[in-house]
Amino acid sequence: MGSSLFAAVSLAALVTASFDTNLNYHSPSRRHEGLGIDVPKVAKRSLVKRATPWDPSQLNFTHGVASGDPYPHSVILWTRIAPSLVNDGSNVTVSGNVPFYSHETEKYIKASPNPICVEYRVGTDGNFSTVVDKGTAYTTSDIDFTVKVEAKKLAPFKTYYYQFNVCGSNNKSPTGRTKTSPDHDDAVSKISLAVFSCSNYPMGYFNAYGNAARKDKVDFFVHLGDYIYEYSKGKIGKDQRAASPEKEIFSLYDYRTRLGQYRSDLDLRLAHQNFAWIPTWDDHEVANNVYRDGTSGMNNTEASFKKFGGISVDSRKMNAVRAYFEWMPIRQVDMDDNLRIWRSFKMGKLFDLIMLDTRNYDRSITTLDWNDDYIEKLKDDAGRSLMGSLQENWFYRQLSKSKERGAAWRIVGNQIIFSRMNNSAVYTNPLNADQWDGYTANRNRTLHHLYSNEISNTAFLAGDSHANWVSDLVWLDETPYDQVTGAGAIGVEFAGTAVTSTGYGAGRSIANSSDRSAGLVRDNRELQWAEGYYRGYYELHISPEELNARYYGSPSVAFRNPFEVSLANFTVKAGANHLQRNVANGSVESGALQRGKTVPTNLTLNTQTGTWNVTGFNQITKGGLEKHLKINDATPVPTITDNEILVQVHAMGLNPVDHKVTEGPMPLRLIGTNLTPGADFCGKVAKIGKNVNEFKVDEWVFGAKIGSLKDGTLAQYVAVPKQMVSSLPEGVKVEDAAGVGIVGLTAIQATKPNVKSGDSVFINGGSGGTGAIGIQIAKALGCNVTTTCSTPNVELCKSLGADEVIDYKKEDVVQALTSKGPTYSLIIDNIGSPPNLYKASSSFILPHGKFVQVGMTLSLGGLTQTGRNMLFPHILGGGKNSYQMIITKASVDDLGQLGLFMKEGKVKGVVDSVWEFEDAPKAFEKLKTGRAKGKVVVKVRQDEK
Numbered sequence: 001m002g003s004s005l006f007a008a009v010s011l012a013a014l015v016t017a018s019f020d021t022n023l024n025y026h027s028p029s030r031r032h033e034g035l036g037i038d039v040p041k042v043a044k045r046s047l048v049k050r051a052t053p054w055d056p057s058q059l060n061f062t063h064g065v066a067s068g069d070p071y072p073h074s075v076i077l078w079t080r081i082a083p084s085l086v087n088d089g090s091n092v093t094v095s096g097n098v099p100f101y102s103h104e105t106e107k108y109i110k111a112s113p114n115p116i117c118v119e120y121r122v123g124t125d126g127n128f129s130t131v132v133d134k135g136t137a138y139t140t141s142d143i144d145f146t147v148k149v150e151a152k153k154l155a156p157f158k159t160y161y162y163q164f165n166v167c168g169s170n171n172k173s174p175t176g177r178t179k180t181s182p183d184h185d186d187a188v189s190k191i192s193l194a195v196f197s198c199s200n201y202p203m204g205y206f207n208a209y210g211n212a213a214r215k216d217k218v219d220f221f222v223h224l225g226d227y228i229y230e231y232s233k234g235k236i237g238k239d240q241r242a243a244s245p246e247k248e249i250f251s252l253y254d255y256r257t258r259l260g261q262y263r264s265d266l267d268l269r270l271a272h273q274n275f276a277w278i279p280t281w282d283d284h285e286v287a288n289n290v291y292r293d294g295t296s297g298m299n300n301t302e303a304s305f306k307k308f309g310g311i312s313v314d315s316r317k318m319n320a321v322r323a324y325f326e327w328m329p330i331r332q333v334d335m336d337d338n339l340r341i342w343r344s345f346k347m348g349k350l351f352d353l354i355m356l357d358t359r360n361y362d363r364s365i366t367t368l369d370w371n372d373d374y375i376e377k378l379k380d381d382a383g384r385s386l387m388g389s390l391q392e393n394w395f396y397r398q399l400s401k402s403k404e405r406g407a408a409w410r411i412v413g414n415q416i417i418f419s420r421m422n423n424s425a426v427y428t429n430p431l432n433a434d435q436w437d438g439y440t441a442n443r444n445r446t447l448h449h450l451y452s453n454e455i456s457n458t459a460f461l462a463g464d465s466h467a468n469w470v471s472d473l474v475w476l477d478e479t480p481y482d483q484v485t486g487a488g489a490i491g492v493e494f495a496g497t498a499v500t501s502t503g504y505g506a507g508r509s510i511a512n513s514s515d516r517s518a519g520l521v522r523d524n525r526e527l528q529w530a531e532g533y534y535r536g537y538y539e540l541h542i543s544p545e546e547l548n549a550r551y552y553g554s555p556s557v558a559f560r561n562p563f564e565v566s567l568a569n570f571t572v573k574a575g576a577n578h579l580q581r582n583v584a585n586g587s588v589e590s591g592a593l594q595r596g597k598t599v600p601t602n603l604t605l606n607t608q609t610g611t612w613n614v615t616g617f618n619q620i621t622k623g624g625l626e627k628h629l630k631i632n633d634a635t636p637v638p639t640i641t642d643n644e645i646l647v648q649v650h651a652m653g654l655n656p657v658d659h660k661v662t663e664g665p666m667p668l669r670l671i672g673t674n675l676t677p678g679a680d681f682c683g684k685v686a687k688i689g690k691n692v693n694e695f696k697v698d699e700w701v702f703g704a705k706i707g708s709l710k711d712g713t714l715a716q717y718v719a720v721p722k723q724m725v726s727s728l729p730e731g732v733k734v735e736d737a738a739g740v741g742i743v744g745l746t747a748i749q750a751t752k753p754n755v756k757s758g759d760s761v762f763i764n765g766g767s768g769g770t771g772a773i774g775i776q777i778a779k780a781l782g783c784n785v786t787t788t789c790s791t792p793n794v795e796l797c798k799s800l801g802a803d804e805v806i807d808y809k810k811e812d813v814v815q816a817l818t819s820k821g822p823t824y825s826l827i828i829d830n831i832g833s834p835p836n837l838y839k840a841s842s843s844f845i846l847p848h849g850k851f852v853q854v855g856m857t858l859s860l861g862g863l864t865q866t867g868r869n870m871l872f873p874h875i876l877g878g879g880k881n882s883y884q885m886i887i888t889k890a891s892v893d894d895l896g897q898l899g900l901f902m903k904e905g906k907v908k909g910v911v912d913s914v915w916e917f918e919d920a921p922k923a924f925e926k927l928k929t930g931r932a933k934g935k936v937v938v939k940v941r942q943d944e945k
């Protein structure tokens, strides 16, 4: 009896110890009655008799691993081990004091009172041949199954590897890599940081994280906030990067789910897995323009409380904070202060990294959309603080202590732009009072502290603004400052662009965006470089002698890619307290440089050589091509080469490729944003090149300009190679001919070489552009035609000459065809659906029949299916017949044949609708509905001479 009692007591002790190992049970503060978790109660719950332990095979490491907040002898390790990817649905915490909050009443905890046990180990190599620290920790739904432990017994400034596994099993997490900081008094020759901000998941792909991780040039990753965004955006299932949950976030469950979604991004996950992070938050980790007592959307009032269904500013903030602490690999440096994230890191004698919270902690009121005039009046108020006095005094003391201890540099990880910034050139409000410009007394106190204590070598970092800004740190109107030499400054500021969020360069060309930057540089003499086009990040390479900042841009965040452009490099010499002249060596890639040049080289680095595949991209555009189309009345008339014809366009037809080019995987930068879409045209010859004998000026022509992505036909004049033009036969209407180019060529090239008169042809998709003309061409060639379409289009297909129409809304297409037995000499698939059409076709195609795929679709599903058909026509479930993917080619003969067919009345243009030039964006909208019957045609305005 004595021994069994002993055993029970020791089990309980063991359990409690392991709960304590997981720091998230203390999160955000164990000592806070309302927010802390009653660990003994959670432990006790797990001892109930009916609890069955987890089977390790039921559990997954759902979100990889992460590490952060490096100290000389320890670092934080993070993972999540859970029975499902879904986040815990609970909105409450376990506290022993308030019965209403008791978790024991909640069904999902009753379902599994048992904690999950994980072991972790830390080694000096990835094989763990030497394990320097290990331990055991528990997690439960109370903390969303997250695990946060402190790896100890580590040596300073050393790389380590770590891994978690489910206790006593082989279910292992990925192996993570991390690094400790140097010891406080160590002389270190170099430390490098990659600095990020503003990663908005629905706005694009996190290429910046992936690029920096793959290049592997820095020791630590620093995030200045807006790591997540609280907004709703997109539709799940439709938009690949729609926000989850599909709404603005308020509850604990919401914030956990949002963080979990972001952490599913592969580039972000890679960055966490391979680097120790030092993050702080900005506003969007809670909500837009959050301050001490509210956000731009929520007030600390009863009206606001009611409007949001009983959610107060404070409870929303604590939900956000709690989820953040659960999910981020950071330390809690003050257990008595559940909002405190401001903290500092001593990086040997090289620098102190001081991380601020200018948002949540104790910030005086900011601009909230409805109070901008008031804030304008308040901005110089001496009582205002960005940090609250506790943090502010701590900040100044950190700066002084850092100098006293002889650290070479002070790096301030702050959210918002510190320098005075006259934004008139790019925004309507000259000053952004949500930045330090709205808290000038706080800024003066900071500058006063630096100047009066002669604290040198300070660099402010900033994010938040979605653009790049590099400045000398100056106290304007107080200390003389020489813009040319930099004399009079007390340090520097490096503000960086967003990982994905858009700034003042959004939707503009590089050149236009750089023009706007030039206005900023003109209006702010301490601002040395401004840049607004690129999304990206910057690296800081810090040595006792100098500090180097290297800025990088991603050419496109519309899809996942490893491309990167070097934008600008800066040096700060120790003791100089300003940017080294010539600033940026006198030249930058983009944006505007004070007294320097902008030289776009377009030199692009592939951060992943060889093996990287573009998978999983989707069209993320800022609203689609049609949102950005503008008539430019100052476009020069194109010049033509000897083999070209200048066509005065009277009408043109749209094709899906026209917008897919810009919304698809092609980096826009490579095409240029000043592009004119369009390939099909009908118009008059305005001018001919020297070698053009086939056409005369003023003759009517039609055709398709193939292979040009930039200078398309949605214009009054277009230059077209002569082999892409054909005479318009008399009697054919301009609007009918305007849309036949691409689809006509495609259909003729798919059909003519493969059939003879009397053959049977099956055309899958008969009512779209290629189908409608394809039916007519097959009939003109004497074939018997079967086609498919949906109910409303059956009559159209019949009127075009189809002998048989299968209504796919009513009949199973494959079944209907199979029942006929081998019938068809040719199958033309215009739509790629049903996906098994090719495989099934062997039962209704003749032995030597052909299957032709028209490859207009850019959807990922379509691409993989056609890819598989091409690669595996026979084995692995492919079909048996010859498979061909049509890529439309220019051909004078085929155009001539089309003209002839039109003249004979055998083929007529099928026009869905005709739009005025000014309404081209609406025409694109119509095309993109996918419901156009035939072609969408735009009439091109002809100005009076």
Ligand SMILES: *[C@@H]1O[C@H](CO)[C@@H](O)[C@H](O)[C@H]1NC(C)=O
Pocket: 058, 059, 060, 082, 083, 084, 085
């Ligand atoms: C765990 O991961 C495996 C492999 O990725 C997957 O098949 C399984 O469905 C996952 N289980 C859960 C509960 O998510």
Ligand SMILES: *[C@@H]1O[C@H](CO)[C@@H](O)[C@H](O)[C@H]1NC(C)=O
Pocket: 089, 090, 091, 250, 251, 252, 253
């Ligand atoms: C958590 O709170 C949200 C928002 O108030 C609510 O919709 C949800 O049902 C709550 N979940 C639980 C498990 O109570």
Ligand SMILES: *[C@@H]1O[C@H](CO)[C@@H](O)[C@H](O)[C@H]1NC(C)=O
Pocket: 297, 298, 299, 301, 303, 304, 307, 370
């Ligand atoms: C917050 O207060 C402002 C000023 O009174 C008001 O315009 C706004 O509608 C309020 N918002 C909410 C959510 O109550």
Ligand SMILES: *[C@@H]1O[C@H](CO)[C@@H](O)[C@H](O)[C@H]1NC(C)=O
Pocket: 379, 380, 381, 382, 440, 441, 444, 475, 476, 477, 478
């Ligand atoms: C900040 O310092 C400048 C320069 O001395 C001064 O003109 C300005 O009035 C100060 N503002 C506040 C709010 O202290």
Ligand SMILES: *[C@@H]1O[C@H](CO)[C@@H](O)[C@H](O)[C@H]1NC(C)=O
Pocket: 550, 566, 567, 568, 569, 587, 588, 589
């Ligand atoms: C920045 O420096 C790197 C490394 O020296 C160099 O490759 C790159 O071209 C520089 N970029 C610019 C814009 O000067």
